[in-house]
Amino acid sequence: MAEIINLRRARKQKERAEADKTAEQNRISFGRTKAERSLTNAERDKAARHIDGHRLTRAFSSEADAGSREENAIKQRARELQRVGEARKSSRDDNDPEPA
Known part of the structure; x- marks a missing residue:
């Protein structure tokens, strides 16, 4: 006759063996x-300090008073929005009938 085994116990042993293999x-x-x-x-950290110690603050003289890239991008976006607003305003003025 075949040996009787507890399936729950066998399943748990198999799971433990797989967990041990993964852990290893x-x-x-x-x-x-x-x-x-x-x-x-x-x-x-030492490499970062070394690089920061040798970093140039301003690479080009033209960038001396130009501000950061983020500031320049914000200013450029504001100018674009202002131009779009002026264009819309002028197109509305062109479409409005003149008072008689």
Whole structure:
């Protein structure tokens, strides 16, 4: 006769084995000690400080008083909206009948 097995227990054992296999793969892929992580962070911070220390504040003399790119984009958008508003106003004036 065949051996009687508990299906619930067999299912749970299979799930545990799969979870253990996934955990082992994750430990290999992502497992780094706290010292390794802090060393990587320190190296990244040092490189950023080094680059920031050698950064030029203004690359071109024409950009000296020009403002930031965001400010220039906002000003350009405001000018475009003003031109559109003036165009609409002039087109309304052209369509209005003149008083007699």
